[in-house]
Amino acid sequence: MTAINPVTDLDVREGIAVLTLNSPPVNALSGAVRDGLHDGFQKAINDPAVKAIVLVCAGRTFIAGADITELGTGAKGASLPDVQSMMEASPKPIVAAIHGTALGGGLEVALCCHYRVAVATAQLGLPEVKLGLLPGAGGTQRLPRIVGPEMAMEMMCLGDPLVAPEALKVGLCDEIVSGDLTEGGVAFAKKLLAEKRPLVRVRDNDSRVTPARGKPEIFASFRKTHERKNRGFLAPEYIIRCVEAAVNLPFDDGIKREAELFRELLSGPQSAAQRYMFFAERQAAKIPDVPADTPLIPINRAGVLGAGTMGGGITMNLVNVGIPVTIVETSQEALDRGLKVIRTNYENTARKGRLTQADVETRMGLITPSLDMQALASADMVVEAVFENMELKKEIFRKLDAICKPGAILATNTSALDINAIAAQTKRPEYVIGTHYFSPANVMKLVEVVRGDKTAKNVIATAMALSKRIGKIGVLSGVCYGFIGNRMLFGRNVQANRTILEGASPARVDKVLTDFGFPMGPFAMSDLAGVDVGWNAKTSKGETLRDRLCEAGRRGQKTNAGYYDYKPGDRTPIPNEDVVAMIREFAASKQIRQRDVSDAEILDRCLIPMVNEGAKILSEGIAIRASDIDTVWVHGYGWPVYRGGPMHWANSMGLDKLVARMQEFAADDAAFWTPAPMLAELAAKGGGFK
Ligand SMILES: NC(=O)c1ccc[n+]([C@@H]2O[C@H](COP(=O)([O-])OP(=O)(O)OC[C@H]3O[C@@H](n4cnc5c(N)ncnc54)[C@H](O)[C@@H]3O)[C@@H](O)[C@H]2O)c1
Known part of the structure; x- marks a missing residue:
């Protein structure tokens, strides 16, 4: 040799x-x-x-x-x-x-x-x-x-x-x-x-x-x-x-x-962004105060509460890697419906040749349906995915705490609610954590792992490791309303809604964002999720555009009408002139002058607020690093990977230019467009988010 x-x-x-x-x-x-x-x-x-x-x-x-x-x-x-x-x-x-x-x-x-x-x-x-x-x-x-x-x-x-x-x-x-x-x-x-x-x-x-x-x-x-x-x-x-x-x-x-x-x-910029994201995704697994050798809690049996849109997808993620799941619902009907959706999903995959029929049966066989929360007693981890209602979640966590064995992790899939308040309902707040999946949960790669004030390090490490085990990317977030992703989405939606009142049609705003690279724009997304999410028919008084759409029965894809029209069984949005007229009337009633809003303005008004919110999220320590925010947006919300996430996009645009743009918009709403201190400081220094 x-x-x-x-x-x-x-x-x-x-x-x-x-x-x-x-x-x-x-x-x-x-x-x-x-x-x-x-x-x-x-x-x-x-x-x-x-x-x-x-x-x-x-x-x-x-x-x-x-x-x-x-x-x-x-x-x-x-x-x-x-x-x-x-x-x-x-x-x-x-x-x-x-x-x-x-x-x-x-x-x-x-x-x-x-x-x-x-x-x-x-x-x-x-x-x-x-x-x-x-x-x-x-x-x-x-x-x-x-x-x-x-x-x-x-x-x-x-x-x-x-x-x-x-x-x-x-x-x-x-x-x-x-x-x-x-x-x-x-x-x-x-x-x-x-x-x-x-x-x-x-x-x-x-x-x-x-x-x-x-x-x-x-x-x-x-x-x-x-x-x-x-x-x-x-x-x-x-x-x-x-x-x-x-x-x-x-x-x-x-x-x-x-x-x-x-x-x-x-x-070119695309490969720079994609290489950046490659490292960003790997970096997300590293949590400074949770060492890589933190002992994990073995997850051999899991429970899921709620067999709806999210509970079903989360169950699939777990059984896909061989973890048996007990899924609990309030009625036989909801349970049957949930299991039917899961089976249909698997059978569609089998039809495409990506699973055998035997795999379908094995996976279905790992699911134990139940109407009794007591069936969760032996689970190593339970993921709650019931309606987004704080009182309901609090009650459920009190029950889970009494039922589940000591040492079991109690996770919630809440989109925005205070994990600390939920944890406080239990005698084991150190075992309570957020695991926020994205819809469709069996497809989207992101899990926001939300750390409460008292969440133990081994519980955080276990939730991160489980994300990886099921083929997802876990990103750690601290507690705040909406965590990393939804909190940033709120800012984008505020501006998307304003631009349509100022004269851009929903289809135009959506097109600007899909041209940027998103798979869908905010209004098509709203129709998909349901315009009426969080809307209350009893108290609705036509005070917002959303109230008016919902009152008119335009509640999204499920009613074949929302910001767009839909043909039954077809998800293709069809722009509707009556909706545009409804928006115009609503704007007039609020003394909002309609004008021509340019595509560039639509884009900047939708995206820059996200960056500004991202800066606040960073300075508050909700996200560990800017690249984690980018990972959330690329894998949870379809931000085009070739643009590297909002924070990378902002860096490549130049933070000084971004702040200058905010100053232009500030004439209309100074409070909304005030740069976060971190953003202002970095822009002044000629720096970027790290
Ligand atoms: N849909 C989304 O896009 C999405 C994305 C991320 C997070 N989330 C969050 O996930 C959670 C579930 O949302 P979803 O869209 O799946 O709702 P969903 O309405 O589709 O399903 C909720 C299910 O929970 C069941 N349920 C209600 N109370 C229950 C109880 N006490 N015990 C057992 N089951 C009960 C209901 O019967 C229903 O089937 C919410 O907190 C939501 O904010 C939703």
Whole structure:
């Protein structure tokens, strides 16, 4: 065994060189790894005793990707393209032996090997799109030459890896190795030599791409199919353009095109935002005063109170990871309805092929319905998801405290209410916590974990760990009305409502926000949630626009009418002129002059209040860091990830400009538009949120 450098060893056995990378934790393509590859391959190629080379990695994975901390920093060491050219041009066959994950740059290195073998659990993929990038080390040119343009676009635009057996089917992998991987790689190399198999240089093999030449419809149809998912994102479109180049241009020209488009993405705002969010999401799990080794409370059985919209989704999250759930309701009818919705959701997933019917039954089998709260006695954690009513929640927590075993966590899914007041109803306030899921709870990735004044650290750590276990991102919030997300939403809604009174139609306001990248605007969202949430028919006196809509029976999608009209069974909002007239009349009755409100004004008036509220949330310590606020908005409310969340957006816009804009709006409502002290201070210093 020869050490090539501190992270690379070369061992020659019976004419086969084994080049082993050992750069924990994931053998990322750092300068040292690239140097090791360069020098190791050179040595093996120059050694007359070597007939073939196997590239393998020590530790838990093959090269898992680029070293993203190096991105855009002018990295040191051998250049990746040089290493790759040398590998591909090698006169001796090189075999990549893959375990763990060969992702991004890792797979792009493997694509320069002449053959690839993998253990059955290995995953191969090009996930750069998730960071707003494209595979910039030849992946966009080599992958289509192996799997064909359509499959390559699918893999690179979605960014999801294939497991080795799938990779084998599409030709991305040549053999599945069972048993020791290095031995398997060496045996495969010997077989290549014995059978005198050719050196497969992917760059020279056009057979998979030529059939698509002169067929733009292939790309048009791919664009159309993925239009909705890719709306607003640059990277998927650039990936498609690279694959077009792979199909229509010689390899080296395609590589140049890839490099151009890669550089453009790398220096652009979208990838900066997506890379920022990548770190933000990971950072959210770190809570300064709750050490990472805080002992967790085992959650082996859970309870959910309320089988409505949220209780059902929360139950699904838990049973999806095998935690049995007892779900309690007040009537058999509500229980049956809740379970039916859960079953329908699972069956829809099964119909799409993403679950088997057996999975559906297993998951349903983990749910125990009950009308008796006593059934929650043995749960390790209970999540309350009943109506948003403080008196009801207080009563329920008193009962839960009496019923649940000592040490059980009592969580509430309240959207806004005071967790401390709820905790005070129990003799175990240290076990009371908020776990605020977002609708649809089985889909949305965010959980706001709300820490009460007395919540114990192990309870916080357990709620955060549970969020992760069910595939969500937990973000810690302190107690305040609406926590992080809804508190910021309130400010946005105030301005959205004012702009329609001042003359912008609900459809126009919604369009400005969907053009910005939100999946839906505030008025479509209000129709979806129910215009009447929190409205009281008995006390309503037509004093607000909402009162008037609800009094007119326009309560949202459920009545097929709200700010918009809806056809029965169809969620597409249809603008309604009568609503616009109703708004105009209401505005006149309040002496509000209607005028033309520009799109830019609508956008700033909706978004800047969120940033201002975010600054208050930060200075009050409700959120630990600005990036947590951004994580909440991206994963709970559909803020476009390529704009990096409200605080990142504000930083990139410049806080001084933002404050200047607030001063312009202040003429109408000085109190509303007063910058939070933290925002004013940062803007004055020329700084940004950290
Ligand atoms: N819907 C959302 O978008 C959303 C999002 C986040 C948080 N929340 C919060 O989640 C909670 C539940 O909201 P939802 O939208 O699921 O409401 P929902 O009306 O759909 O469901 C509430 C369920 O609780 C049941 N219930 C009422 N009292 C009960 C009791 N004493 N014991 C057992 N069950 C009881 C009701 O029968 C009903 O089925 C509220 O606190 C709400 O603010 C809602």
